[in-house]
Amino acid sequence: MHFRAITWLASGLLLLIFTAITLLVWRDHERELQAQLDQDAKRLQTAFEVAVGNLEQQMLALASLLAADREVQHLFDEGRAAVASEGGGAGGVNAKRVRAALLARVEPQWHYMQTRFGVRQLQFHLGPGVLSFLRVHAPERYGDRMDGLRHIIEDTNRDRQPRAGFETGRVQSGLRGVVPVEITDADGTIRHIGSLEAGTAFTTQLGLLDRQLGAGFAVLLKPEHVESSVWQEYRAGARQRNGCDCYLEASSRPELKEWMEQIPFPAFREHARTWLMPYRGSTLQVSRLPLRDYLGTLDARRASVGSVLIWRDVSALIERQRYSQLTLAAEALIGYIIAQFALLWLLRDTHRRWRLQVKKKANALNESEARFQLLLMGLGEGVYGVDLKGRATFINPTALRMLGLDADEVLGRDQHLLFHHHHADGGPYPHADCPITLTMTDGQTRHTEEEWFWRGDGSGFPVALTVTPLLKNGIRVGAVVAFQDISERQELARQLRLLASTDSLTGAHNRRHFLQLLEQELTRYQRYSEPTALLMLDLDHFKQVNDQFGHASGDKVLKAFTACALRMLRRSDQLGRLGGEEFAILLPDTDSQGAHELAERLRHAVEEDEVASDSESIRYSVSIGIALFHHDDGSADSILARADHALYRAKHAGRNRVEMEPAGAEALNQ
Numbered sequence: 001m002h003f004r005a006i007t008w009l010a011s012g013l014l015l016l017i018f019t020a021i022t023l024l025v026w027r028d029h030e031r032e033l034q035a036q037l038d039q040d041a042k043r044l045q046t047a048f049e050v051a052v053g054n055l056e057q058q059m060l061a062l063a064s065l066l067a068a069d070r071e072v073q074h075l076f077d078e079g080r081a082a083v084a085s086e087g088g089g090a091g092g093v094n095a096k097r098v099r100a101a102l103l104a105r106v107e108p109q110w111h112y113m114q115t116r117f118g119v120r121q122l123q124f125h126l127g128p129g130v131l132s133f134l135r136v137h138a139p140e141r142y143g144d145r146m147d148g149l150r151h152i153i154e155d156t157n158r159d160r161q162p163r164a165g166f167e168t169g170r171v172q173s174g175l176r177g178v179v180p181v182e183i184t185d186a187d188g189t190i191r192h193i194g195s196l197e198a199g200t201a202f203t204t205q206l207g208l209l210d211r212q213l214g215a216g217f218a219v220l221l222k223p224e225h226v227e228s229s230v231w232q233e234y235r236a237g238a239r240q241r242n243g244c245d246c247y248l249e250a251s252s253r254p255e256l257k258e259w260m261e262q263i264p265f266p267a268f269r270e271h272a273r274t275w276l277m278p279y280r281g282s283t284l285q286v287s288r289l290p291l292r293d294y295l296g297t298l299d300a301r302r303a304s305v306g307s308v309l310i311w312r313d314v315s316a317l318i319e320r321q322r323y324s325q326l327t328l329a330a331e332a333l334i335g336y337i338i339a340q341f342a343l344l345w346l347l348r349d350t351h352r353r354w355r356l357q358v359k360k361k362a363n364a365l366n367e368s369e370a371r372f373q374l375l376l377m378g379l380g381e382g383v384y385g386v387d388l389k390g391r392a393t394f395i396n397p398t399a400l401r402m403l404g405l406d407a408d409e410v411l412g413r414d415q416h417l418l419f420h421h422h423h424a425d426g427g428p429y430p431h432a433d434c435p436i437t438l439t440m441t442d443g444q445t446r447h448t449e450e451e452w453f454w455r456g457d458g459s460g461f462p463v464a465l466t467v468t469p470l471l472k473n474g475i476r477v478g479a480v481v482a483f484q485d486i487s488e489r490q491e492l493a494r495q496l497r498l499l500a501s502t503d504s505l506t507g508a509h510n511r512r513h514f515l516q517l518l519e520q521e522l523t524r525y526q527r528y529s530e531p532t533a534l535l536m537l538d539l540d541h542f543k544q545v546n547d548q549f550g551h552a553s554g555d556k557v558l559k560a561f562t563a564c565a566l567r568m569l570r571r572s573d574q575l576g577r578l579g580g581e582e583f584a585i586l587l588p589d590t591d592s593q594g595a596h597e598l599a600e601r602l603r604h605a606v607e608e609d610e611v612a613s614d615s616e617s618i619r620y621s622v623s624i625g626i627a628l629f630h631h632d633d634g635s636a637d638s639i640l641a642r643a644d645h646a647l648y649r650a651k652h653a654g655r656n657r658v659e660m661e662p663a664g665a666e667a668l669n670q
Contacts, residue, residue, distance in 0.1 A: 014339050022332040025357055026325055033321050035472070037314065041274045041287045044215050044310045046466060046482060049447075050381070051205050052175065053464075056164035059177030061492060062113055063198040064162065066106065066122075068500045073183040075102040077193050079133055080126055088131070090143025099134050099142065110136050113198065121174060121199035124181075125150070127157030133194065138171050141231075146170065149229055152178050152294040156195045165294035168229040168305065173221060173249055174199040184512045186579065188640070202250040210252035214312065218251035219291060220244065221306035246306065256309070268307055282315040328357070382463075382485075385470060387478040388440055390414045390431070402485055404456040415481075424452040424460060439467040439479050449486065462486050503577040505555060506562040514576025514584060518636040521586055525629045532629040533595035535585040536643040537565075537602075540621045540655040542581035553613040557620055560611045568602055584643070592628055592660060599624045599658040607656065621656035623647060628661065 066072060079091075079098040086092035091099075106122065113119035122136035129147040147154065149170075152163050160180040167176055176199040184190050206217040226247045244265040248257060259279050265288075266275060272289035290304035335353050338345070382399030384392055392415045400407060403419055410418065416436065422429050431437050435446040451465040463483040470478040501513035509517065518534070525532045539545075539561060546554040558581065565575055565585065574586040587595055603622055611618040625647030633639055642661045650659035 011340060015336060018332050018336050021354065021357070022328060025328055025361060028361065029321060029324055029328075031473075033317065036317070037285055038274070040312075041285065041310070042468065044213060044312070045272070045287065045289060045308075046468060047209060047213060048217060048308060048310065050464075050466065050482070050484070051209055052166075052202075053447075055175050055200060055205055056177060057489065058117060059119070059175060059198045059200060060162055060164050060179065061177070062117060062119060063177045063179045063196050064500065066109055066198070067179050067181045067196045069105075071105055072102065073181060073193065075105060076124055076133070076181055077183050077191070079124075080193050083126060083131070083133065089145075095133075099139075102134055103136060103139055106136055118200050118204040119198055120201050121169075121172060121176070121197065123169075123197045123199075124194060125153050125157065125197065126194040127154075127192070129157065130154055132170075135171065141171070144170065152176060153195055153197065156180055157192075160192055163294070165297055166291065166305075167294045168221070168225060170229065170231050171234050172199075172201070172230070173226070174201050182512075184515075188511065188515050188578075188637070190512060190515075203252075206250055206252040216251070216253040216256060216309075216311045218253075218256050218309040219249040219306065220246040220309055221249050221291075222246060222304075225293075225305040249306070256311075270304055276314070276318075277311075282313050283318045284311045285314045286311045324360075328360075331357075382483045383480065384410070384415065385478055385480050386415055386436060386440070388476070390416055390437065390440075392418075393478065399483070402455075402461070402483075403453065409456070419454045419456075420451075421454065422452070422460075424462065435465060436467050436479055436481060439469055440476065443469045443476055445469065451483070453483070462490055506558050506577050508562050508566075508583065509574060509576040511576065511578045514574065514578065514586070515636060517574050517576070518584075518586060518639070521588060522629065522633060522636055522639065524588075526631065526633075529631070530589050531591040533587040533590045533592065534627050534629070534639050534643045535587065535595065535599055536625040536627075536640070536647040537583040537585065538623050538647055538651065539581040540623055540651070542620075545618060545620065549613045549615070549618060553611070553618060556613070557611050557618060560609060561606060561620075561622065564605050564609055565602060568598065568605065584640075592626070595626050595628070596658060596660060599626055603656065603658055623650040623655045624658045625650055626658065626660045 075098055079095055079102060082094035082098050083089070083091035086095055090096075102124065110119075110122050113122065120137060123132060124134040124136075125131060125146075126133050130145060130150045130153040132142050132144050132146065135141050146169065150167060152165055152167050155161075156163050156178045157180070160182070162177070162179040164175070164177045166174070176197055178195050178197045181193045181196050182190050183193055202217075202219045206219070209215070209217050223245065244260050248260070251257065263277065263279065266273070268288060268290075270290055272287065274285065274287040277284045277286050287310040288307050289310075291306040291308050292300075292302070293305045296302045296304060331353060335349060338349060382396065382402050384395035384399050387393055391412055392410045395407060395410050400410070403410075405419070416429075416431055416434055420429065420434060420436075435448055435451070438444070439446050446467045447465065449464045451463045452460050453463050454460045462485070464486050466482045468480045468482075469476050470480050501510060502508070503510045508514075521532060524530075539557065542554065542557070545557055558577075561583070562575065562577075565583070569575060569585065572588050576584050576586070578584055587598065590598070603624055606620065606622045609620070611620070625643050625645065627639055627643035627646055629639060646659045646661045650657045653659065
């Protein structure tokens with residue numbers, strides 16, 4: 001073959017080789033960039049979902065705390081009665097008076113919630129259905145029905161279960177926590193009055209996420225959703241339709257409103273999508289995911305009510321990508337031109353440049369890894385990754401700090417066996433039941449609030465866990481796990497439950513909680529037939545103590561009596577304040593003799609007790625009635641009635657004495 005032909009053939013073959021190599025590396029760069037953009041977008045979406053969940057739980061806690069206020073319960077109940085007697089709706093004069101009293105009662109807590117927790121809506125609703133009795137945030141608007149609009153309120157008024165979620169009302173949209181409001185009558189009956197709702201906007205939380213993650217966040221609502229729910233005067237001004245055909249509910253950056261009006265958005269098709277968008281010489285990565293309201297969380301087939309927009313400036317990342325690609329193309333061209341002058345030198349030079357490209361690719365990967373590590377290390381929650389065999393592939397400092405471990409103790413090891421091996425009660429936790437294993441099996445994202453991790457020192461702590469499958473080219477290669485220590489959150493919930501079940505003055509169980517314990521003990525008695533007794537106690541002449549020494553001294557007497565009684569009770573015994581100076585004591589595994597002996601010791605101790613007042617010491621006494629559980633007791637009411645009858649006999653016989661229920665079926669007729 002002629003040398004010229006060989007030269008052209010060699011040059012053509014060399015051109016094909018260089019072209020193929022350049023395209024291969026070019027596409028690798030593009031795939032790496034896309035993978036990084038997808039991973040960062042997923043991380044930002046997860047951060048938003050975690051923040052929304054925390055905010056909903058906070059609204060529930062605040063609403064529960066206010067609903068436990070007895071004065072709020074009584075005023076709300078009085079308002080319910082007034083509305084019913086005055087024709088419903090807004091009611092009349094009495095309803096207006098009670099509404100003003102209730103507003104005055106909750107205004108201090110309302111202002112504190114606004115300032116401390118960012119609450120912007122507080123509302124009382126009457127059932128059945130949804131009748132607005134008092135909008136604390138807009139007290140001039142009340143008496144309207146929202147049946148078919150405020151479904152979360154309807155469901156809570158129907159089954160008396162607390163709920164949280166996103167929903168739009170007449171005045172505004174927001175994340176809401178709704179709890180039932182109930183009141184205990186003098187006879188122990190628990191009545192449902194209505195529901196109490198605490199709500200907040202996305203604005204504060206979006207700003208916090210923006211500062212933490214360096215990305216913009218916004219919530220957009222569909223026009224038909226807003227215009228079918230919100231009153232016209234509350235839609236004007238702040239929320240206007242724009243280029244994306246939506247209402248801007250909240251945004252962490254003011255720039256959003258401007259570029260939404262200038263740049264058309266891609267059509268939203270009820271599923272998450274991400275795209276790149278030029279804006280003022282920069283390139284923005286924009287993610288848009290569906291926003292579902294309360295009904296949407298119950299039925300995934302319902303259309304979304306809006307969307308969540310997340311954006312960040314990726315200009316520097318894109319510019320580095322373009323520069324790398326241009327550099328690659330230029331180097332390939334130079335190599336090809338040089339090859340025309342010396343074929344042998346070209347072969348050696350091609351080999352050298354190929355090695356150089358591999359090195360540059362490795363450096364680019366290292367830079368990408370460094371950026372990922374920077375984002376990972378800055379998160380305020382624990383994050384780690386696992387491969388398909390459950391071995392840890394990376395972990396951030398926050399996770400190591402919470403687990404009390406070093407990185408070399410975690411990486412490469414089975415994370416389940418290392419710190420996820422047992423349940424909170426010490427029972428073994430099989431691999432097959434672990435949500436991380438399940439996600440790597442079926443590729444479904446999971447979130448749970450009831451997981452337990454173990455530290456390196458052997459102590460455990462509760463965590464909220466989110467597991468997201470990790471994909472490479474559409475194939476599962478592992479999972480990313482994000483977790484938070486929820487010890488403080490659970491402690492707050494425990495304290496709120498304690499406030500709801502304890503008498504605030506004496507520390508004894510309140511009437512509602514004590515009656516629940518009594519019903520539970522009756523169930524246990526009917527199953528096991530172990531002797532059980534109930535004591536009804538009433539402080540003698542307590543009204544005279546209040547009249548002679550004042551209510552402050554009367555409160556001291558109630559506290560002194562509670563302390564005296566608790567000193568004599570076992571851990572299994574239960575003391576409750578039923579109202580005023582009336583108390584009750586539940587004595588499991590106690591027969592009539594044991595109950596009588598305890599009652600006499602308590603009566604004698606009270607008789608010897610002295611309570612200091614401003615003028616002189618107060619001596620007081622107690623009358624006690626005793627009733628035993630019977631197999632024919634259908635409810636706690638029959639036991640209470642017998643114990644109360646025995647207490648009446650003790651008081652009628654001169655007070656400061658103990659009386660046992662009369663034997664036989666004629667006891668209540670004596």
